[in-house]
Amino acid sequence: MRCILLMLLLLSVAGGAPRKRVLYVTATAGFRHSSIETSHDVLQEIAERNGRFDVVVTEETSLLTASSLRDFDAVFFFTSGELPLSDSQKSDLVAFVRSGKGFGGVHSATDTLYTWLEYGNLIGARFDGHPWVQKATVRIEDFLSPLVGELAPGFAIVEEFYQFRDYDRRRLHVLASLDPDSVDLGAPGVNRNDRDFALAWTQSYGDGRVFYCALGHFEETWRDPRYQKIIEHALSWLVKEDILIPYDFSTSGTRPSKLPGPPHPRHPR
Ligand SMILES: [Zn+2]
DSSP states (O other): OHHHHHHHHHHHHTTSSOOEEEEEEOOBSSOOOTHHHHHHHHHHHHHHHHOSEEEEEESSSTTOSHHHHTTOSEEEEOOBBOOOOOHHHHHHHHHHHHTTOEEEEEGGGGSBOTTOHHHHHHHSSEEOOOOEEEEEEEEESOTTOTTTGGGTTEEEEEEEEOOEESOOTTTSEEEEEEOGGGSOTTSTTOOOOSOOOEEEEEEEETTEEEEEEOOOOSHHHHHOHHHHHHHHHHHHHHTTOOOOOSSOHHHHSOSOSSOOOOOOOOOOO
């Protein structure tokens, strides 16, 4: 009893609530980005800076079981290809998210697990090539979102910009998209003619939360403070912690009075 009291005292001295836990999975069965190693460091730095969650990195998929996931509040993917997940691991991950936990991914997290149909629903869309590797403009669509609003109205960045299929913005909450005027829509590999190239979104999945951001190809992207902000806010949101924003939007003066609508569809030329 005395021992338990001592532990409780130590816990309260140490700051109370235990930190949330994110399982960061960077197993790859297809293309492996060199930025994955940088991302390991960056996520640890973000977790340290934030102080409300820890990030556990794994290069394997063996922790994706119901019993291991009990120790985590969110799973975050930077994977590729057909990961060796058993049927029970797949249903465990789905049950984990549906029960109210978080699932997120960046970049090639949409270029993975094509043979598992439900995964497409979980992450929200499927990779359909990257017609552009260049500097282009990321347009913030939800100026009021605590995940990305801080970066409104948008920013230019050098990236490998993805295009998606099995994508429908009516099913997702699109946070940011590629400004179609900042790229050549006639470039080889462009398959969409609706000018709708979402780059970040959230959605509900059962009682759980899902986040995806298409950026993350280059090491420089991971080192970019604007990208780190999006990732930090997303991880906080996924583990249901408050999002720490260093200033008050209402007085920043940078927020436009009119919120942007969805991009206007344009008929094929
Ligand atoms: Zn890439």
